[in-house]
Amino acid sequence: MRALVWDGTGLHVDSTIDVRPPGPGEVAVDIAMAGLCHSDISPMEGRIPQPTPAVLGHEAVGAVTAAGPGTDVPVGQRVVLTVLRRCGECRHCREGRPTLCPASGQIVDSPFSRGGDIVHQFVKLGAFAERIVVAQEQVIPIPSEISDPVAAMLGCATVTAFGAVEDRARLRAGETVLVTGAGGIGLNAVLAARAAGADRIVVVDRNPAKEQIARTCGATDFIVPSDPAQIVPAVQALVPGGVDAAFECAGHTGLLEASVKALAWGGRAVILGLPPTGASIDLVVRELFHDKSLLGCRLGSVDPHRKLPELAERVLRGELDLTPLVSAVVPLEDAEQLVDDLRNGRIDRGFLRFRSTS
Ligand SMILES: [Zn+2]
Ligand SMILES: [Zn+2]
Structure with a gap:
């Protein structure tokens, strides 16, 4: 499949990336659209450490296409991804404060590889890919009436x-x-x-x-x-x-x-x-x-499983209009130009289109 890969010196679309099937507690998501956030270019600028090669991207919407054992997310469900991977059992998770969950800071095995070698994922996601495998706590259902770019942006x-x-x-x-x-x-x-x-x-x-x-x-x-x-x-x-x-x-x-x-x-x-x-x-x-x-x-110091559906409701009720922030939606092939536009302040929020869900 295709993914946008940062190899330490350059950014390029690689069509030879493999993604493993979902294991217990995991789901596979086919990405429809992913937003380009300043955090995604931080590894390129050396501001934060990131092992390479790596699939960047962490703000995305897509559809669940496969579910591993012990999951209850239906295949076909439209979802927004979240970087927050929680244990669900510790004191903080039980109190609805999963950003404090110690497990959310742990390194997880990347689902990506290339020719048998590991390809790392950025912040437990790596959403600039046609398909991703994540823990089921990392997907949040999103109503179909909300457009792809707005849905993606809601996630980060x-x-x-x-x-x-x-x-x-x-x-x-x-x-x-x-x-x-x-x-x-x-x-x-x-x-x-x-x-x-x-x-x-x-x-x-x-x-x-x-x-x-x-x-x-x-x-x-x-x-x-x-x-x-x-x-x-x-x-x-x-x-x-x-x-x-x-x-x-x-x-x-x-x-x-x-x-x-x-x-x-x-x-x-x-x-x-x-x-x-x-x-x-x-x-x-x-x-x-x-x-x-x-x-x-x-x-945001919040539980995204609570806050994100609330925000989606506000969008649907017309109280919250995020569309002015959507400045560009481009195919994956134009990713380098989009990164350049973000770095030079020519866009507010740019999005990479992988496929259309709606
Ligand atoms: Zn972000
Ligand atoms: Zn926890």
Whole structure:
């Protein structure tokens, strides 16, 4: 089958990838569409370690085509994938907080190979492939009325950003917000802040071309800093006293430092972007004294099996429109161009089409 493979130096479509059949507790999913997230290009930029060769991709929708023993997902079921592989039995899983499950951090055997040699998978998925095999906890049913790109995006960018805003920062109506990085997750955070009734939503991105889409999603102000040091004074000028919640979505340490400094008393700064391995920040601890918090956030700190169906319902009810973020849908052969477009800020969310499910 075909898959998009990163070999450590280049990205190419490989049509000689094999995927094993599902074992106990696993299902095979034929991918219809997969979104390209900034995290997918992090291994290419050396920001996070990734053994190679590897199939990238972790935000996708498809249909279950085979189910191993001990599974209860029907063949034919349309599903969204999630990176979160849980044990289902530990205290955290039982309490509905599977992002804390110790088993979710364990390395699993890749289902992919080439000529008998292992081909690794990115973050327990590797969704840029015509077929994937995953644990059944990694598939979440999704209504057929939701389009492929929106369904795919719900699985990573949307569930992460809405979880961060609604469940981690617990944003309340009338509060003020700072979002740094207007990529797929940042723009979803803006949508979530607007949905929560935020009074002011300040967006920071070094690319001025992002202003229009940020405002479409709900940004009230847009700052293009040439240096992170300009951010705090600019935010203070717009929101005297600072913001109630800040969401750092670029994985940039300078932006994270600015996010903490820009907080009002009682403010929450949430780390959504993936910082480079080993990165650290300068933090004046006294800055947190007035009930401020700096919060890590993995996959929105939510149970995707609860949050994702909720978000899908909101899309179906017309309360949530994610379509402005869908900037490009291209066949797998055009993946390199799509990656280039993402890196150079020409698209918001781009998608690779494998086949049509609807
Ligand atoms: Zn992602
Ligand atoms: Zn667990």
